[in-house]
Amino acid sequence: MACTLVQYARMLPSSASLLSYYASFSTSMMLLRNACKELVPEKLEEYVLEKLSSFFSRKAPPSQSTFIIDDYWDCFDRNELIKAVTLYLSSKIGPNNKTVKVGKFRKQEDLTTGLVRGEEIVDKFDGIEVTWKLLNENDNENSGRQKRYVSDANSYFELTFEEKDRDIVLKKYLTRILQIHEANKNQGQRVLQLFTKKNYRGSWTSLDFDHPSTFDTLAMDYDLKKAIMDDLDKFLSRKDFYRRVGKAWKRGYLLYGPPGTGKSSLIAAIANYLKYDIYNLELGSVTSDTDLRDTLLDTGNKSLIVVEDIDCNQEVWNRDLSDDDDEYYDDDENDDNSPGNSNYDSKFTLSTLLNCMDGLWSVCGDERIFVFTTNHKELLDPALLRPGRMDMHIHMSYCTTQGFRVLVSNYLEIQEHPLFEEIDDLIRTLEVTPAALAEELMKSELPDVALEGVLSYLKKKKMEKDTKRKFGREGARQEKKMEKAAEKAG
Numbered sequence: 284m285a286c287t288l289v290q291y292a293r294m295l296p297s298s299a300s301l302l303s304y305y306a307s308f309s310t311s312m313m314l315l316r317n318a319c320k321e322l323v324p325e326k327l328e329e330y331v332l333e334k335l336s337s338f339f340s341r342k343a344p345p346s347q348s349t350f351i352i353d354d355y356w357d358c359f360d361r362n363e364l365i366k367a368v369t370l371y372l373s374s375k376i377g378p379n380n381k382t383v384k385v386g387k388f389r390k391q392e393d394l395t396t397g398l399v400r401g402e403e404i405v406d407k408f409d410g411i412e413v414t415w416k417l418l419n420e421n422d423n424e425n426s427g428r429q430k431r432y433v434s435d436a437n438s439y440f441e442l443t444f445e446e447k448d449r450d451i452v453l454k455k456y457l458t459r460i461l462q463i464h465e466a467n468k469n470q471g472q473r474v475l476q477l478f479t480k481k482n483y484r485g486s487w488t489s490l491d492f493d494h495p496s497t498f499d500t501l502a503m504d505y506d507l508k509k510a511i512m513d514d515l516d517k518f519l520s521r522k523d524f525y526r527r528v529g530k531a532w533k534r535g536y537l538l539y540g541p542p543g544t545g546k547s548s549l550i551a552a553i554a555n556y557l558k559y560d561i562y563n564l565e566l567g568s569v570t571s572d573t574d575l576r577d578t579l580l581d582t583g584n585k586s587l588i589v590v591e592d593i594d595c596n597q598e599v600w601n602r603d604l605s606d607d608d609d610e611y612y613d614d615d616e617n618d619d620n621s622p623g624n625s626n627y628d629s630k631f632t633l634s635t636l637l638n639c640m641d642g643l644w645s646v647c648g649d650e651r652i653f654v655f656t657t658n659h660k661e662l663l664d665p666a667l668l669r670p671g672r673m674d675m676h677i678h679m680s681y682c683t684t685q686g687f688r689v690l691v692s693n694y695l696e697i698q699e700h701p702l703f704e705e706i707d708d709l710i711r712t713l714e715v716t717p718a719a720l721a722e723e724l725m726k727s728e729l730p731d732v733a734l735e736g737v738l739s740y741l742k743k744k745k746m747e748k749d750t751k752r753k754f755g756r757e758g759a760r761q762e763k764k765m766e767k768a769a770e771k772a773g
């Protein structure tokens with residue numbers, strides 16, 4: 284049956300009943316809203332609203348930037364930032380890092396923690412958030428799990444942050460990390476390093492350097508000691524001067540003297556005084572001019588580069604000295620120093636070493652001190668001795684009475700003793716090394732016993748000297764033989 288329009292209109296609710304439905308619906312909604320407000324905590328409400336609005340707005344995630352902090356800078360120079368970052372991050376390791384490397388430097392009392400490969404650290408600075416991750420060059424090639432715990436060679440840091448924060452990260456955040464590192468170094472927390480060449484990558488490997496020698500414990504004349512310390516202080520304070528005159532900020536010392544006079548001890552004292560690392564350059568291990576240059580460029584700032592016994596390094600003095608010395612003095616920089624030149628049969632040339640010292644540092648590094656040692660100054664190539672090359676020639680002499688006092692103070696902790704006068708007289712007439720006297724002093728902790736030992740050692744030396752003078756070398760040899768025979772006979 285068809286329904287007419289009039290019948291259909293009659294089935295609809297009247298406008299009065301529609302109004303009453305609406306009134307009761309809005310009252311219920313109001314009641315529901317009030318109930319929700321009472322029951323749902325404000326935080327939860329905010330959270331739900333935020334989630335809903337982010338769901339509906341569906342914004343693109345902020346674009347990210349990444350910095351890579353690698354061990355090396357520009358192939359040659361070690362990246363100073365990496366050490367600063369490593370130490371900084373060790374203080375940021377927290378409960379989110381499930382696997383952590385733990386260890387201890389020799390001089391430290393507390394344990395240190397370190398990031399392992401693949402682990403992340405989220406750090407906050409000036410209202411921005413950054414994420415650090417330790418990775419390894421080989422990570423993509425081989426992701427074997429145990430590799431996470433092996434050496435850090437070839438590891439680098441990846442620093443990720445929002446692109447808009449790039450300036451803050453570069454100019455403020457990383458600078459702050461470097462500043463913290465410098466401050467820690469200056470507080471003397473840094474353990475000095477002794478670098479020797481080479482590891483499997485052909486670069487330096489290091490050990491903690493813990494030599495007790497200081498200028499106080501060095502047995503050498505006070506004036507010479509003071510002159511060296513003054514020179515070092517002057518060098519340190521003249522950074523701007525070197526920059527202004529366009530010279531590399533470096534200093535060269537040549538230490539010469541017989542074995543056992545304290546050349547190595549002085550090097551250790553300088554390193555401890557300046558808080559500089561030591562790079563022990565073994566010229567014998569250098570394979571070519573390029574290798575030498577790269578090796579030198581691979582040294583860090585604030586370092587002593589030491590070449591010991593330079594007279595024994597054939598590479599450095601094996602030059603054809605039949606050349607006219609004066610001519611060679613005047614323009615040795617322009618000589619043909621190519622390895623093919625018949626004047627050289629060395630693996631690299633002296634000129635490379637000298638040029639590295641003179642020039643390359645001005646672009647690649649600062650605060651380096653070269654120390655060359657020799658027992659035979661007379662054997663060295665004159666180019667090395669030319670004024671301006673080695674800034675100071677330091678003669679390490681046999682022990683003096685002043686030096687002996689320092690040794691006694693080091694080993695026996697006394698300043699006076701009745702045997703001093705007799706010992707002093709002998710020291711003045713003999714050539715005895717501080718090493719030999721130190722050995723005698725170490726034989727007993729009792730001053731009387733130790734000094735009696737020194738005295739009889741010196742008397743014996745004096746007798747040998749007198750015999751030698753009287754009968755020549757052969758006589759001295761005979762005397763020694765007889766002494767030994769008498770000892771054997773009891």
Ligand SMILES: Nc1ncnc2c1ncn2[C@@H]1O[C@H](COP(=O)(O)OP(=O)(O)OP(=O)(O)O)[C@@H](O)[C@H]1O
Nearest residue numbers: 500501502503542543544545546547548717718721
């Ligand atoms: N001037 C010195 N002051 C204090 N100790 C010294 C001095 N010279 C030598 N000694 C003592 O003798 C030891 C050997 O000396 P050192 O190795 O410094 O001499 P060197 O001149 O470098 O010898 P070489 O030329 O054989 O390398 C040192 O460990 C130190 O104990």
